[in-house]
Amino acid sequence: MNEERKTLYEFTKGIIKENPVLVTLLGMCPTLAVTVLAQNGIGMGLATTFVLVCSNAVISLLKNVIPKAVRLPCFIVIIAGFVTFIDFIMKGFLPELHSALGVFLQLITVNCIILGRAxxxxxxxxxxxSVLDGLGMGIGFTLALFTMGSVREILGLGSWFGMKIPYLCDNPMTIFIMPAGGFFVLGCLIALVNKIANRKPPMEISCDSCPNAAICKGQCKTQEGA
Amino acid sequence: MTYILILVGCVFVNNVVLSQFMGICAFLGVSKQIKSSVGMGGAVIFVMVCATAITYPLYMLLERFEVTYLKTVAFILVIAMFVQLVEIVMKKKMHALYKALGVYLPLITTNCAVLGVTLGNINNEYTFLESLTNALGTGLAFTLALVLFSGVRSRIENNDFPQAFKGVPATLIAAAIVSVSFMGFTGMMQ
Known part of the structure; x- marks a missing residue:
């Protein structure tokens, strides 16, 4: 029973308790960039989930083969391989979404969530x-992106998944689909999650899930320079 | 003239951090002090220009063998190797420079702005010199955003926010306001 619950926890922790975007503050670049529409948020989230699950599976299988000293380049190559794969599939089947996501689809390669989980x-x-962990984290990421995208689309364009919302669509607040609105909505969402969870908000980006933490040991923030 | 346009466009109009959202992690993580912002910015400028100089011929090679779909894999691998190499060489030969920039180098491998610039050069079909200008401009833009923002951050550090907004949420909202100020440059191009 206990073992089962532990396994289930690997899946559920990523969705709310350790949500990669809203709690551990990872993968902020795509979160801010593509969430102009709710639909784009879901597309980006699912693409990332796919890459995350596949790379987690392959890396956990190869963990004893990869030499420790060169593990990061190895992880990056595995991840980049899956990104190329999803890039092709999207180009073939969802060309509209592919062009909406633009370069950020290829930039999944350097998404800190994926490298951090690896x-x-x-x-x-x-x-x-590892697969359960990847799936949970991916769903958490997708949910966060969907929420961001919905808020920005509803307020900024007055529509939701293309459906017009009466009143709002005549008076859209365009600032919300501009870059500034992205920062603003994300800040408010993180604050809201803090309020609901009644938790002290993170003071800064932590080193816990930074893939470079082993090399840098937090020096990047405190270094005085020469 | 094209070069000046690219440079101005990168630094002000399409600022890489504040309007294209690349390198946010580094932007929020390292912008606490002006000194570390300058160090990170310097390292990013250096790596971006060098990475562009390497990946541009590499892309031509990929084109020659008709495997351009491998560009993401090839680029990130080359960038990661290059950064490691620079770190080793700097540590051995240029100690002063290593002390200033060294710690930021490993962080840059996973900075999406670097890969973003090299891929953007290909997508925009820039020539070699235009690509280098674009890389330099993007690096400068990153440094500018970081330095400006570290100033803003030191002012808001001790302000009295509602409990839930303290820390990262307040930082993000400050970033939103800085981003609004950069929207003023929008009309400069075209």
């Missing part, structure tokens, strides 16, 4: 748990 979880756990 380093912190998949390279230390079995394939089953």
């Amino acid at each position: 380093e912190a979880f998949a390279s230390r756990n079995t394939i089953g748990r």
Whole structure:
């Protein structure tokens, strides 16, 4: 029973408790850039989930083969391979979404969520748990992007998934679909999650899930320079 | 003239951090002090220009063998290797420079702005010199955003926000306001 619950926790933790965007503050670049429409948010979220699950699975299988010193380049190549794959599929089947996401689809390669999970979880756990972890984190990421996209689309364009909302569509607040609105909505969402969870908000981006933490040891923030 | 346009466009109109959202992690993580912002910015400018100089011929090579779909894999691998190489060489030969920029180098491998610039050069079909200008401009834009924002951050550090907004949410909202100020440059091009 206990074991089962633990396995289930690997899946559910990513959705709310350790939500990659709203709690651990990872993968902010795509979160801010593509969430002009709710639809784009879901597309980006699902593409990232796919890459996350596949790379977690492969990395957990290869964890004993990859030499420790060159693990980061190895992880990056595996991830980039899957990104190329999803890039092709999207170009073929969803050309509109592909052009809406633009270069950010290829930039999934350097999304810190994926590299962070590979380093912190998949390279230390079995394939089953790694896949569950990837799936949970991916769904959490998708949910966060969907929420961001919905808020920005409803307020900024007065529509939701293309459906017009009466009154709002005549008086859209265009600032919300501009870059500034992205920062603003994300800040408010993180604050809201803090309020609901009644938790002290993070003071800064932590080093816990930074893939470079082992090399840098937090020096990047405190270094005085020469 | 084209070069000046590209440079101005990168630094002000399409600022890489504040309007294209690349390199947000580094932007929020390292912008606490002006000194570390300058160090990170310098390292990013250096790596961006060098990475462009390497990936441009590499892309021509990929084109020659008709495997351009491998560009993401090839670029990120080359950038990661290059950054490691620079770090090793700097540590051995240029100690002063290593002390100033060294710690930021490993962070740059995963900075999406670097990969974004090299891929953007290809997507925009820039020539070699235009690509280098674009890389330089983007690096400068990154540094400008970081330095400006570290000033803003030091002012809001001790302000009295509602409990839920303290820390990162307040930082993000400050970034939104800085981003609004950059919207003033929008009409400059065309």
